[in-house]
Amino acid sequence: MKLLTHNLLSSHVRGVGPRGFPLRLQATEVRINPVEFNPEFVARMIPKVEWAALLEAADTLHLVEVPTEPIEGYEHDEKFLRRMHHVLLEVDVLEGTLQCPESGRLFPISRGIPNMLLSDEETET
């Protein structure tokens, strides 16, 4: 699971709504996959990203430092873009968990795939 995906995922435990984001990430196995750097892609993606969530995830994984906000003129700052490219696309969480911040429910990540299924009881009205 890449951090860009993590940025889109949210807990759907009943009654939690928007408070289910962001999921707390815990990783026991991580792999770094080089991906071709596309500065335009990164620059355009940044406004779509929930920054605080990304910051938190990157910190948990002890990654290269992510600034608290996108810096001024980031579109032309190659060093910054490369760093964000790395954080968003090159870090793959293979084993770990995602935790709903509101209910505490844990969702496992196994072989790079998060399992977000709820049990039958959890989805009952």
Added chain:
Amino acid sequence: MSDIQEATNQLLDVHLHGNQKSIQVTEGGPRSESEHLQVTIGATVPTGFEQTAADEVREKLGSSCKISRDRGKIYFDISVESLAQVHCLRSVDNLFVVVKEFKDYQFKETKEEVLKDFEELAGKLPWSEPLKVWKVNTSYKKKKTKRKKINQNSSKEKIDNGQGDRADEKDDKKGFTSKALDSHILDYYENPAIKEEISTLVGDDLASCKDETDEGSKEDAPEVLKFRVTCNRAGEKHCFSSNEAARDFGGAVQDYFKWKADMTNFDVEVLLNIHDNEIVVGIALTEESLHRRNITHFGPTTLRSTLAYGMLRLCAPQPTDIIVDPMCGTGAIPIEGATEWSNCYHIAGDNNPLAVSRAANNISSLLTKSQIKEGKVSWGLPIDAVQWDICSLPLRTGSVDIIVTDMPFGKRMGSKKRNWNLYPACLREMSRVCRPGTGRAVLLTQDKKCFTKALSGMGHVWRKVHTVWVNIGGLHAAVYLLKRTPQAFVHPIEQDGERTPW
């Protein structure tokens, strides 16, 4: 009859010289001369997506297309130099070079006469230039042999292992053989067995050569080529079968070229496509249908990559669009997406652990393939897999730009009854995660009635923009292009004031 007479007169010259040239189709031909040839290429595409394919041809090759009345085929002209690029088209299943097209072929009254005409036709066709194209094409393919072998071997293994899943396919096959028309219906789902509903020349001797001899055997000069004839026939008024046409036409081709007939290990595949009064004779340029390209791990309902491409193209992906397939199965659509629209981000999701696992495997195979092909160290692709439930997607509201999916038909997967509950729930949840205003969805389904009903209650969030009618393994399905209205999604739970489009 007049057509044939005309053809005969025009081609007499060719016939005289043709004999010599055709036997000498070997190494050492004037290749540079061949490359300036202009030829007509025919391509088979998923029915319903002819226009999409034509758009891709115009975009990538600069050629305009003619869309045949024989559904699922397009024709365009290119110079032989562009042949390599033609193989990169992602919306076409099979390619062939046109030898001759008869727009209004006059069939004689009796079967004997018609078949006799086919026999005579063989020697009168303008074979030499199409054969040059075939030659160029073959030499180009040889460079790719190594790469192809890896995929062929792995896909064969997977097909064998998937026997359990194939129980469904066999019922459909029975359905095919009982059809009155010989029309060639390309199967929507990946099943190599069903594709053989085509008549091929019944060869006396089946060569027992193995695939591994690829490297050595075809290199040497004057060698007898092996061939087969495949005939597709569609039409109500024909007094002959595709079997008979293939047999007699093929027999004449064999006499003319002194080639050897071989059904399985052929060099040249001659195509005889008959659709009512339209006949196209061609030479195949693709062996393995291109539509199997991305999938090494099949599931019971794997979508053709060419169909996946067509659907993606319909929603006009923009750079950095987040594209989600919430019922991805083996991942055909997101994988096609990650390959062709690598400046977007793709997520493949499914509730079935087997499906997600297959999708992940297919993604890995893709990575390996691109490593070998490009020789670069690029490991990652902009694609991820998640296990989830479509009715309750663990995604932020309004975070997805495009949803593309193949919805359960209720035939191989699920049931019609289940669809009545599933479809509205899907559409609702999809409208929540889809970005208001700019978001869109492309949904394939055979259960059009259920879909239309489910959509009718959702006019405030979904607007139907376009429908493509497709014929899929005999089923009449539809691909709906929907646009997400600007209206923000309202959480029913949060109606006490906490509505936050976050």
